[in-house]
Amino acid sequence: MIRFRIGHVTATLIQETVDKSFDFLKFFPQADAELRDENLSWMAPGHYDPATGRMLLSMHSWLLDTGRHKILIDGCVGNDKDRPGRPDWCNLQTPFLDRLALAGATPEQIDYVLCTHLHADHVGWNTRLIGDRWVPTFRNAKYVFSKTENDYWAARYAADAKNHHILGYVDSVLPVIEAGQAMIVDDYAEIADCLSIEPAPGHTPGHVAIWLKSKEEYAVMTGDILHHPIQVKYPQWSCFGCIDQTLSARTRRSVLEATCERRALLLPGHFMAPHAGYVDEGVGGGFALRWAE
Numbered sequence: 001m002i003r004f005r006i007g008h009v010t011a012t013l014i015q016e017t018v019d020k021s022f023d024f025l026k027f028f029p030q031a032d033a034e035l036r037d038e039n040l041s042w043m044a045p046g047h048y049d050p051a052t053g054r055m056l057l058s059m060h061s062w063l064l065d066t067g068r069h070k071i072l073i074d075g076c077v078g079n080d081k082d083r084p085g086r087p088d089w090c091n092l093q094t095p096f097l098d099r100l101a102l103a104g105a106t107p108e109q110i111d112y113v114l115c116t117h118l119h120a121d122h123v124g125w126n127t128r129l130i131g132d133r134w135v136p137t138f139r140n141a142k143y144v145f146s147k148t149e150n151d152y153w154a155a156r157y158a159a160d161a162k163n164h165h166i167l168g169y170v171d172s173v174l175p176v177i178e179a180g181q182a183m184i185v186d187d188y189a190e191i192a193d194c195l196s197i198e199p200a201p202g203h204t205p206g207h208v209a210i211w212l213k214s215k216e217e218y219a220v221m222t223g224d225i226l227h228h229p230i231q232v233k234y235p236q237w238s239c240f241g242c243i244d245q246t247l248s249a250r251t252r253r254s255v256l257e258a259t260c261e262r263r264a265l266l267l268p269g270h271f272m273a274p275h276a277g278y279v280d281e282g283v284g285g286g287f288a289l290r291w292a293e
């Protein structure tokens, strides 16, 4: 089991799948083959497959146990979800909830679910299919969504019903709101005594960074502010899916700066093993990732 301690709090990785579907150069429009190959010594084979040109992305949630609360950060893709635009996310059947139970939390024990943003690979386990209805998976939990993010998707879901992120909003966010379990928060919010939410826009308009502080130790859960460890070295590389590429890059740099200053443990949403690390100042305006033990 992959588990880190931050003060009194533990953060445990709950992995759903490994996504190998994204071509590295298409994923990062600013990347080129030369810079990619300069980094092969550490990227391959754990984070990049030279045989296919594709990257490896871990699809996972973080389970936080504060002693008082059990908190799930991001909800992966989920089971039974219809995602025609993304075959690798379509109708998954994974034992995610068994893995969560092994890590120490049944669905009933989860007190909060926080979503860094409302893309389909971060909201999936918010709901599960019971009969023909999507119902909240964590029936005793408050689900924390950013108001800016929710407003963005709420304004769009009627317009483009086939987009996989819109489908995710409809089957994995709206049922939670309808069940009265959503806690829709403004730009800055404090949750469960140890978490603070700060705006981190760019990848999506209401993306947030989730900061954890316990006993003067920090961690930060960054969702899709970063997808791949190469972006620590080249924070200017936004991904093709970032809605505002320039703002995404600016946010990435400022979150990496704060992570470095606070000596915080970086807990990203998609990094492969060892999944977490610390950020040091790097050369050439970037940063250097020091993997956690």
Ligand SMILES: [Zn+2]
Binding pocket: 119, 121, 122, 223, 224, 269, 270
């Ligand atoms: Zn993602």
